[in-house]
Each structure stands twice: as C-alpha cells, then as structure tokens.
Amino acid sequence: MGKIKTVYICSQCGATFPTWSGRCASCGSWNTLTEEIKTKSQAKKERGKSSYNRPIPITKASIEEKQERLSTGIKTLDEALGGGIVPGQVILISGEPGIGKSTLLLQVSSNISAYKKVLYITGEESVHQVYLRGQRIGAVSENLHILSETELNSILHIIKDFKPDFVIVDSVQTLYSADLESAPGSVSQVREVSSKLTEIAKITNIPVIIVGQVTKEGSIAGPKVLEHVVDTVAQFEGERGHAYRVLKIVKNRFGASGEIAVFSMEEKGLKEVEDPSSFFLSERPEGKSGSIIFPFTEGAKPVLVEVQALVSKTVYAVPQRKTQGFDINRLSILIAIIEKEIGIFLKDKDIFVNVVGGVSIKEPAVDLPVALAIISSIIDKPVPSNLTAFGEIGLTGEIRSVYYTEHRIKEAKKFGFDKIIVPYSTEVEDKSLIKVKNIQEAVSYLR
Numbered sequence: 001m002g003k004i005k006t007v008y009i010c011s012q013c014g015a016t017f018p019t020w021s022g023r024c025a026s027c028g029s030w031n032t033l034t035e036e037i038k039t040k041s042q043a044k045k046e047r048g049k050s051s052y053n054r055p056i057p058i059t060k061a062s063i064e065e066k067q068e069r070l071s072t073g074i075k076t077l078d079e080a081l082g083g084g085i086v087p088g089q090v091i092l093i094s095g096e097p098g099i100g101k102s103t104l105l106l107q108v109s110s111n112i113s114a115y116k117k118v119l120y121i122t123g124e125e126s127v128h129q130v131y132l133r134g135q136r137i138g139a140v141s142e143n144l145h146i147l148s149e150t151e152l153n154s155i156l157h158i159i160k161d162f163k164p165d166f167v168i169v170d171s172v173q174t175l176y177s178a179d180l181e182s183a184p185g186s187v188s189q190v191r192e193v194s195s196k197l198t199e200i201a202k203i204t205n206i207p208v209i210i211v212g213q214v215t216k217e218g219s220i221a222g223p224k225v226l227e228h229v230v231d232t233v234a235q236f237e238g239e240r241g242h243a244y245r246v247l248k249i250v251k252n253r254f255g256a257s258g259e260i261a262v263f264s265m266e267e268k269g270l271k272e273v274e275d276p277s278s279f280f281l282s283e284r285p286e287g288k289s290g291s292i293i294f295p296f297t298e299g300a301k302p303v304l305v306e307v308q309a310l311v312s313k314t315v316y317a318v319p320q321r322k323t324q325g326f327d328i329n330r331l332s333i334l335i336a337i338i339e340k341e342i343g344i345f346l347k348d349k350d351i352f353v354n355v356v357g358g359v360s361i362k363e364p365a366v367d368l369p370v371a372l373a374i375i376s377s378i379i380d381k382p383v384p385s386n387l388t389a390f391g392e393i394g395l396t397g398e399i400r401s402v403y404y405t406e407h408r409i410k411e412a413k414k415f416g417f418d419k420i421i422v423p424y425s426t427e428v429e430d431k432s433l434i435k436v437k438n439i440q441e442a443v444s445y446l447r
C-alpha cells in the first residue's frame with residue numbers, strides 16, 4: 001500500500017491542497033474541502049501515463065474521426081447527442097435522485113440490446129430491482145446483461161472479459177477502487193472510478209454511460225470533478241411531481257452543446273416529446289396576466305417555453321422572492337431595473353418567477369421575458385397571445401443582443417407568433433420583429 005498522506009480535495013473543482021481552509025483557493029467555493037487519505041503508491045501512479053498517441057497530419061485526421069454512431073433507439077436523444085453515440089465515448093448523465101436516470105438508461109440499454117451486447121452495472125439497486133423496472137417499462141431482452149458490483153477493479157476485469165458493446169454504470173458514487181482508502185462517493189474515488197472507466201472506454205472503444213447523482217445541497221462529491229474527465233455531460237432536469245423531464249447536453253466533444261431532449265415520465269417509462277414547443281404551448285393558460293412565451297435555446301434547437309411571474313402584496317416585513325428555473329440573484333437585479341426604469345415600487349411586493357416544465361434557464365436572453373411577465377402581473381394585463389420576446393437587459397435598462405437570434409425567430413414564427421420583441425441591434429429583417437432599445441419601449445407593447 002505504501003505510505004499514507006492526507007490531502008484536502010475541493011468537491012466542486014477537484015483541486016487538491018496540503019492543508020484545510022474554509023475557501024477553495026482554486027474555484028473560490030466555501031466549505032468544499034474534504035479530507036482524504038491517499039497512499040504514496042497511488043499518488044505516484046497518477047502521474048504516469050501508460051500509452052502515447054502519435055502525432056498525425058491534420059489532413060489525415062478526418063479519416064480517424066469517421067466512425068459509425070450507435071443509435072440509442074430514441075430519436076431526440078440521438079439528435080441531442082449529435083447523431084448517436086461514438087465508439088469509446090464516455091457520457092455522464094447527472095441529475096437529482098428520482099428524476100429518471102436509471103429509467104432512461106434501462107430503456108436505452110434495452111433498445112441497444114436489440115442488436116448489441118449490453119452490460120448494465122448497477123451499484124445502487126439489486127439485480128431484482130432492475131428486473132422489476134425492466135418488466136414495468138418493457139425492457140427485458142436476452143442481450144441485456146445486469147451486473148450488481150461496486151468494486152472498480154472487478155468491474156474493469158469483467159468488462160475486458162465479457163466484451164460488451166455498450167456499458168452503463170449506475171452510479172459512479174456507489175463504485176469504489178480497493179486501491180484507495182477513501183469511501184465510495186468521495187472526490188478521489190469518483191475521480192479514480194471515472195478516469196479508469198474512461199481509460200477502458202478509450203482502449204476498448206466501448207462507449208460507457210456513467211450516472212452521477214447530485215443533491216440539491218451538492219453534498220455528494222462529484223459531477224464537477226467528473227465533467228473534466230468525460231467526453232459528454234448531460235444534465236437531467238425536471239420538477240418533482242411533474243411529468244416533464246429535460247435532458248440538456250452541457251458539454252460534448254462529439255457534437256454541439258446546448259442541445260436538449262424533452263421527455264414525459266409515464267408508467268411505461270420515459271416517452272420522448274418530439275415537438276416540445278407545441279407540448280409546452282398546449283398547457284399555457286389563456287388570457288392570464290403574468291405569462292409569456294420565450295424562445296429558449298442554448299444550441300441549434302430552440303424550444304418555446306412559458307415563463308410565469310406572480311406579483312402580490314406582501315404580508316411580511318421582507319418581501320419574498322422565489323424562482324424556479326431562473327437565477328434568484330438575476331431576479332433581484334431585474335427588480336431593481338424595473339423599479340428604476342419603469343418607476344414601479346416593488347419593495348412591498350412578493351415576486352415569484354417560474355419557468356414551466358422544469359427547464360432551468362441560465363442564458364441571459366430570458367431577462368426580457370421575465371421582466372415582461374413581472375410587469376404583466378403587476379398591471380394585471382395579459383401579454384398578447386401572439387407576442388413573444390427575448391433579449392438581455394443591461395443595468396441601465398437597455399436591451400442587449402443575444403445568441404441564436406435567427407433560430408429563435410424561426411421557431412416563434414413557426415408557432416404563429418407575429419409580434420416578436422427583439423434587441424434593437426438584431427440584424428434580421430422581418431415584419432414580425434419589434435426592435436426595442438430599452439425596457440420602457442418593450443413595456444409599451446404590453447399596455
């Protein structure tokens with residue numbers, strides 16, 4: 001085993017330090033350093049590299065990359081991944097417990113097992129539990145093999161021996177390497193497990209999907225550390241108690257990031273929603289104030305989502321501000337801008353903002369729809385049903401340009417929106433567009 005050494009690892013970014021401190025000096029997170037024991041031999045091993053690639057001229061590189069992609073059997077998922085799974089690709093799917101990761105992956109495993117040998121490694125559930133879920137969602141087939149195992153070296157051995165065409169690991173937090181002394185789920189275990197699995201995927205060309213659990217508190221070590229190691233990171237999101245689930249590709253070495261696939265959770269498992277825009281539009285309340293449609297996109301495929309705001313007189317000394325799917329700090333800034341630029345007093349109002357469907361939106365283009373939904377709720381006037389908007393709001397109330405303008409306009413027009421409020425600098429010419437310089441101008445189209 002060798003000499004033991006104590007190190008402190010940041011669970012957010014994975015940086016290591018010889019001493020503990022309250023704040024990670026690398027990423028600035030508070031209270032994320034955890035103590036871990038590392039053996040000397042392990043410390044040494046991590047520095048070495050077993051194989052080296054040879055340099056090739058870039059003109060020959062296209063031949064190297066020409067690989068057939070494996071279909072997951074789910075059209076929208078294949079599309080989100082850039083056309084299916086590449087040989088040797090390592091995909092991390094992260095999400096809160098109960099969101100549907102195991103369900104989705106069992107379905108994918110079952111689809112792939114129709115023509116390939118699949119190995120589903122379960123560290124969280126027993127073989128019987130997986131079987132029961134398989135029964136319920138119709139995912140039982142001869143070529144789908146289940147393995148209940150948590151020790152990494154045994155798993156690596158089995159993969160080499162069994163030679164599957166496709167591997168699922170559910171979940172990375174339950175696996176551990178006997179070479180390390182720390183507990184399963186700790187940062188060094190998660191890092192070791194994911195890097196070893198990635199190594200075997202690259203050597204054997206077997207694609208591997210790794211499940212990563214995250215909790216709201218972020219107490220389990222992880223996905224951040226993992227993100228650097230894997231090729232593709234997908235986040236599975238949704239509201240608990242609601243049927244919608246959104247899989248967002250946040251990083252992809254084999255395709256565009258920002259792609260999404262929408263599912264609904266049903267008795268028989270996850271069902272893909274082929275046209276998410278009409279799905280979200282169908283649930284929109286008619287003639288109600290505080291609701292607006294936003295053409296959301298972080299990649300090639302835009303989706304029309306509904307943004308809702310509710311503004312009501314507070315009964316508390318400090319008014320409440322709550323959001324779902326939208327950054328709460330950003331809300332504070334928008335409130336301050338609305339107060340100053342529109343001249344509406346909001347210090348005695350509770351304000352709630354919700355992005356319907358469980359999608360969490362981080363792109364700044366949602367600023368304008370959020371502000372308009374808030375103002376619509378305050379003046380109690382519904383946003384015209386043919387009106388949509390996007391744009392970032394600057395601190396002086398100016399509307400700033402955003403990415404993917406054309407994609408958004410196209411999707412909005414497809415669904416009959418003929419009043420599209422856009423930043424003034426938008427270069428696209430179309431009679432549906434209302435180009436505005438600042439928030440006051442945008443608000444004038446609500447009244």
Ligand SMILES: Nc1ncnc2c1ncn2[C@@H]1O[C@H](COP(=O)(O)OP(=O)(O)O)[C@@H](O)[C@H]1O
Pocket residue numbers: 095096097098099100101102103104136265266267268
């Ligand atoms: N009988 C059922 N009918 C419909 N949905 C179910 C049923 N059983 C479980 N689910 C759904 O499956 C979810 C659990 O999915 P699972 O794949 O185990 O999540 P994860 O692996 O992300 O923790 C539950 O939250 C629930 O929404």
Ligand SMILES: [Mg+2]
Pocket residue numbers: 101102103124170
């Ligand atoms: Mg699970």
